[in-house]
Amino acid sequence: xxxxxxxxxxxxxxxxxxxxxxxxxxxxxxxxxxxxxxxxxxxxxxxxxxxxxxxxxxxxxxxxxxxxxxxxxxxxxxxxxxxxxxxxxxxxxxxxxxxxxxxxxxxxxxxxxxxxxxxxxxxxxxxxxxxxxxxxxxxxxxxxxxxxxxxxxxxxxxxxxxxxxxxxxxxxxxxxxxxxxxxxxxxxxxxxxxxxxxxxxxxxxxxxxxxxxxxxxxxxxxxxxxxxxxxxxxxxxxxxxxxxxxxxxxxxxxxxxxxxxxxxxxxxxxxxxxxxxxxxxxxxxxxxxxxxxxxxxxxxxxxxxxxx
Amino acid sequence: xxxxxxxxxxxxxxxxxxxxxxxxxxxxxxxxxxxxxxxxxxxxxxxxxxxxxxxxxxxxxxxxxxxxxxxxxxxxxxxxxxxxxxxxxxxxxxxxxxxxxxxxxxxxxxxxxxxxxxxxxxxxxxxxxxxxxxxxxxxxxxxxxxxxxxxxxxxxxxxxxxxxxxxxxxxxxxxxxxxxxxxxxxxxxxxxxxxxxxxxxxxxxxxxxxxxxxxxxxxxxxxxxxxxxxxxxxxxxxxxxxxxxxxxxxxxxxxxxxxxxxxxxxxxxxxxxxxxxxxxxxxxxxxxxxxxxxxxxxxxxxxxxxxxxxxxxxxxxxxxxxxxxxxxxxxxxxxxxxxxxxxxxxxxxxxxxxxxxxxxxxxxxxxxxxxxxxxx
Numbered sequence: 001x002x003x004x005x006x007x008x009x010x011x012x013x014x015x016x017x018x019x020x021x022x023x024x025x026x027x028x029x030x031x032x033x034x035x036x037x038x039x040x041x042x043x044x045x046x047x048x049x050x051x052x053x054x055x056x057x058x059x060x061x062x063x064x065x066x067x068x069x070x071x072x073x074x075x076x077x078x079x080x081x082x083x084x085x086x087x088x089x090x091x092x093x094x095x096x097x098x099x100x101x102x103x104x105x106x107x108x109x110x111x112x113x114x115x116x117x118x119x120x121x122x123x124x125x126x127x128x129x130x131x132x133x134x135x136x137x138x139x140x141x142x143x144x145x146x147x148x149x150x151x152x153x154x155x156x157x158x159x160x161x162x163x164x165x166x167x168x169x170x171x172x173x174x175x176x177x178x179x180x181x182x183x184x185x186x187x188x189x190x191x192x193x194x195x196x197x198x199x200x201x202x203x204x205x206x207x208x209x210x211x212x213x214x215x216x217x218x219x220x221x222x223x224x225x226x227x228x229x230x231x232x233x234x235x236x237x238x239x240x241x242x243x244x245x246x247x248x249x250x251x252x253x254x255x256x257x258x259x260x261x262x263x264x265x266x267x268x269x270x271x272x273x274x275x276x277x278x279x280x281x282x283x284x285x286x287x288x289x290x291x292x293x294x295x296x297x298x299x300x301x302x303x304x305x306x307x308x
Numbered sequence: 309x310x311x312x313x314x315x316x317x318x319x320x321x322x323x324x325x326x327x328x329x330x331x332x333x334x335x336x337x338x339x340x341x342x343x344x345x346x347x348x349x350x351x352x353x354x355x356x357x358x359x360x361x362x363x364x365x366x367x368x369x370x371x372x373x374x375x376x377x378x379x380x381x382x383x384x385x386x387x388x389x390x391x392x393x394x395x396x397x398x399x400x401x402x403x404x405x406x407x408x409x410x411x412x413x414x415x416x417x418x419x420x421x422x423x424x425x426x427x428x429x430x431x432x433x434x435x436x437x438x439x440x441x442x443x444x445x446x447x448x449x450x451x452x453x454x455x456x457x458x459x460x461x462x463x464x465x466x467x468x469x470x471x472x473x474x475x476x477x478x479x480x481x482x483x484x485x486x487x488x489x490x491x492x493x494x495x496x497x498x499x500x501x502x503x504x505x506x507x508x509x510x511x512x513x514x515x516x517x518x519x520x521x522x523x524x525x526x527x528x529x530x531x532x533x534x535x536x537x538x539x540x541x542x543x544x545x546x547x548x549x550x551x552x553x554x555x556x557x558x559x560x561x562x563x564x565x566x567x568x569x570x571x572x573x574x575x576x577x578x579x580x581x582x583x584x585x586x587x588x589x590x591x592x593x594x595x596x597x598x599x600x601x602x603x604x605x606x607x608x609x610x611x612x613x614x615x616x617x618x619x620x621x622x623x624x625x626x627x628x629x630x631x632x633x634x635x636x637x638x639x640x641x642x643x644x645x646x647x648x649x650x651x652x653x654x655x656x657x658x659x660x661x662x663x664x665x666x667x668x669x670x671x672x673x674x675x676x677x678x679x680x681x682x683x684x
Contacts, residue, residue, distance in 0.1 A: 015684075052526045054683045074528045082526045086519040090319065092326040097319075104315035105527045133326075149523075 002029040004063075005079075005157055005189045006051065011060035012212075013046055020046040022212035023060070028191060028205075030156075033183060035203030036193040037298075039306050042209040044193040045085060048161045051191070052082040065156050078106070081150030081188075085161040088146070091135030095126055095145055098134050102149040113152060120148045124178060140171035147178060151186070158182065160192040164199065176202060197299040206298075208305055216305060220298055227296045227304055229253065230271055234262040236281065236288040245284055249277050256303060263300055312529055316537030320511070324541055334507070338499045338549045339556055345495055346488040346561050353439035357385035357403040361394050366414030372425065375451045376407065381443040394428065404430045405440050420459060481566075481649045489564075492557035493644040494617050497637050499549050500576055501583045502608050507542045508587025509600040517596050522683065531681040539584050543577075550576055566651030572644060575657075578664050579640040585671030592678040611637045636667045 006028040013021040021043045028034045036044045049055040051062060053073050062069045067076040089098045099121065103113035121127045124144040129137065134145060143163055150158060160179070164172040176199065182188045192203065200206055201220045208216040208223075216223065236242050243262055247255045251270035256263045266274060271293070278288050324331055358376060362369050376382050385403040388394045397403040408426040416423040427444045431437040515521040524534065550573070557563040565572075586607060594600035613619060614628065615637035621629055632638050639660040646652045646660075654661065 049522075049683060054522050054525045056682055056684060077526055077528055080526065082523070084519060084522045086522075088519040088523045090323060090520060091518075092323045093319065097322060101315055101319045102523070102527070105312045105524070105529050107312060107528060109311065 002031065004028070005030050005065050006034075006062075006191060008051075008062040009060055011047070011050060011062050012058050013050055013055060014058055019212045021050060021057075024212070024214050026207070026214070028189060030189055031183060031187060032205060033179065033190045033192065033203045035200045035206045036191065036209055037195070037197070037200045037206055037302060038209030040195075043212040044209055045161055046212075047209070048082070048159050048191070048193065052080050052159050053077050054082075078153070079156045080159060081153070081155035081157070082159045083143075083146045083150045083161065083163050085165065089134040089142065089149065092133065094131050094133050095121070095137070096130040098145060099149050099152055103152045106153040108153055116152060116154070120152050123151075123181075124148045125174075140167050140174070143167055143171070143175060144178070147175070151182065151188075154186065156188060158188050158190045158192075160190065162193050162195060165195060172196075172199070197297065197302060200302075201298050208302070210306065223301055224296045224298060227301045229268055229304065230266045230293055231296045231300050232264045232266060232271075232274065232291060233294045234264055234277075234288070234291045235260065236286060236290075238286060241284060241286045242281060242288075245281050245286070246277065249274070249280070251277075254303065254307070256300070258297075258299070263294075263297070265300065265304060312527075313533050313537050316529065316533065317540050320538060320541045324545075334503060334545055334549065335552065337503075338495070338553050341499070342492065342495055342553055342556050342560075345491040346557075353436050354380055355383045356381055356405055356436060356440050356443075358382040359386045359388050359394050359397045359403040359406040360384065361388045361391065361406065361408045363411045364409045364413040368414035368417050369409045372409065372413075372451055373407070376444075376447050379443060379447055381440065381447075398428065398430050401430075404436060405444070407444075417455060488557075488561040489649060490645065492553065492561060492563045493648040494641050495557075496550050496553050496576065496644050497579065497615075497640040498612065498617060499553060500546055500580055500640070501611065501637055502604075503549055504542055504546045504580055504583040505587040505590065505608065506601060506604045507545065508539060508584050509590040509594060509604055510597045511542065512538055512588070512591035513594050513597050513600040516591075525681055525683065529681070531676070531679060534681060535588065535676070535679060539588075542587075543580060543584065546580055547573070547576070563648065565648050567647035568653060571654065572647045575640070575643050575647075575661065575664070578661070578668060579636065579643075581668040582636045582664065582671050585668065585675045588675035588679060589671065592675070592680075611635045614638070616641050636664060636671075639663045639667075 004027055006026055008024055008026045011021055011024045011026075012019065024043075024047060026034075036047065038044055046055065050057050051064065051069065053069055053076065057070070064076040065079040067079065069076045090101070093101065096117065099117045100113065103117060104110075108116070118127070121130060124147055126141060126144050126148060129141065134142065137145060147160075147163070150160075158179075164175055167175065179190055179192070180202075183190055192199075194200055203220065205217065205219055206223060207214040216226070218226070234242060234246060239257070239260065239262070243255055243257065246252050246262060246264055251266050251273045252264050253267045254265040256265075274291070278291055281288050360373055362373065377384055382405065386397060388397060388406075391408065394403075394406040394408065398406060406428040408428070410424065410426075413423045413425070425448065427448070429437050429440055429444070515524060529537075554565070554569075558565060587604070590600055590603045590607070594603050611617075614624075614632045615621075615635050616632070617637070621632055621638070624632070642660050643657050643664075646657055650656075
């Protein structure tokens with residue numbers, strides 16, 4: 001039985017009449033990478049802020065590595081490395097000074113953090129830039145510095161709030177490699193929120209959030225299987241015309257564009273009637289390369305869930 | 309705990325040093341204000357332009373004119389020959405006052421009668437006008453007294469009919485009535501107030517504006533450590549500014565420091581607690597640095613007028629004077645002027661000291677109640 005490092009019971013937080021986080025129950029085990037996905041305003045950031053103590057909960061209970069976040073707030077915080085959505089390092093300070101500051105205010109004596117600081121800078125690949133001011137780093141390097149300063153005090157839990165938003169795909173890839181290595185090498189548990197479905201699919205477990213609630217939870221593969229409707233992939237030319245025709249078809253519930261392909265979500269039990277779609281498209285003068293059922297992707301599941 | 313605090317203070321200093329423009333402003337602004345207040349904002353009215361219209365042209369009339377010009381309140385700006393011309397000089401600002409001596413002035417005096425002289429004043433600037441008015445009456449009377457005593461002497465009554473009262477005035481503390489002496493002690497209060505409030509408010513709001521506050525909140529820093537750590541550098545800067553203004557005041561304006569400098573600095577520290585607390589309070593209200601700055605201005609501006617900084621409290625209507633009791637700067641100005649100009653000690657100032665203590669405690673309590681180490 002793995003240790004539960006993040007546990008919440010009916011965690012709630014309201015801003016005025018809006019229930020930003022509404023009775024959330026989370027159980028995250030040591031060594032997990034748990035992903036929070038959901039539309040903007042679903043409450044992901046508020047949930048993270050509650051867990052790290054930046055906001056106070058209205059109701060419920062939460063423990064971090066066994067410490068109650070209300071009564072043992074400072075102990076709980078000691079276990080957490082938090083990377084907020086907005087880049088929040090001191091721009092006038094150098095990379096090294098930022099790291100020093102965040103290590104020291106978390107109570108690390110200089111004997112410990114100097115060694116650890118070098119180690120963590122090397123880990124994220126910023127050792128050459130130790131003397132550069134944080135304000136002069138590129139977006140990707142800033143994220144790495146954020147990660148480094150969140151990790152400098154050897155936390156057991158890493159809370160990452162949309163860490164890769166606005167970062168180029170190569171950097172995103174590199175950032176994920178780092179997260180996976182952190183989990184493996186430092187035995188860190190990660191709670192990450194992300195708007196990208198390809199990132200979500202890398203998580204070990206996912207929670208779908210909407211209107212403050214986690215209404216679906218599970219491994220990415222299991223979640224995909226939960227979609228009761230079938231997904232068909234349609235490829236051809238011109239794509240805009242294909243899209244218009246498909247959207248009008250009686251059996252099609254939703255059409256999404258994925259690069260050069262369309263994903264059609266079919267109304268329950270109506271896949272048979274789809275046969276006519278190909279001929280409809282051809283008679284409109286367009287070309288169909290293929291139309292075939294596929295396994296639903298996370299994105300299909302996500303869109304179907306958000307629409308409900 | 310010790311390490312955390314030191315680390316926060318060091319971080320704050322690095323940020324201050326790497327923002328040289330703000331740093332320069334904090335040290336240039338006080339000296340600039342000192343110069344402006346020391347030289348420009350002076351209430352000492354001297355050399356008021358006077359036009360003379362002498363219709364008598366007698367030795368007596370020339371003596372009267374000379375009497376006016378001998379005092380350094382007036383200087384001759386011209387001679388005119390008609391009332392219209394005199395008015396024109398005042399209208400186009402080449403003169404502020406005019407004197408008209410009617411024909412026959414000398415003869416009337418010689419006959420032992422009372423002669424009349426007209427004195428015309430531009431009242432558009434009340435400060436200048438009131439000084440000129442007082443000076444005109446005074447010089448006129450003095451001259452009249454002199455004429456009387458000469459008449460008496462002529463009649464051989466000599467010493468028997470001298471004036472019954474001779475008022476000799478003595479001005480204590482600022483015998484030359486130099487405005488700079490009055491302004492510089494007050495400027496210390498103003499600088500302590502303005503800089504400390506604004507720097508504190510903006511430095512905390514900046515953390516919120518840039519999002520770094522979120523990172524600070526999730527550290528084990530205690531709320532009081534956060535406050536003390538953020539404020540310490542600005543306490544130091546404010547003290548350096550105080551010393552700077554004092555030094556400039558002594559070296560450039562020869563302001564005498566008659567009292568105990570250490571007492572002044574200690575009480576400045578007490579006043580500083582209040583102003584830092586106000587800055588802290590503003591930081592809990594404002595969301596952006598701009599808002600913080602405007603709120604600071606809005607809070608500070610009325611105190612300049614209601615604390616006795618420029619305008620004497622004694623001259624205010626009662627209800628405004630009552631409001632002035634709610635302004636901490638009022639008490640500090642009494643303290644700083646008292647120590648620097650009068651050389652008084654704690655025994656004369658304890659009322660003000662207690663008032664400042666109450667303010668310090670009240671403002672800091674309010675600020676610490678409102679200051680939360682969280683985002684909500």
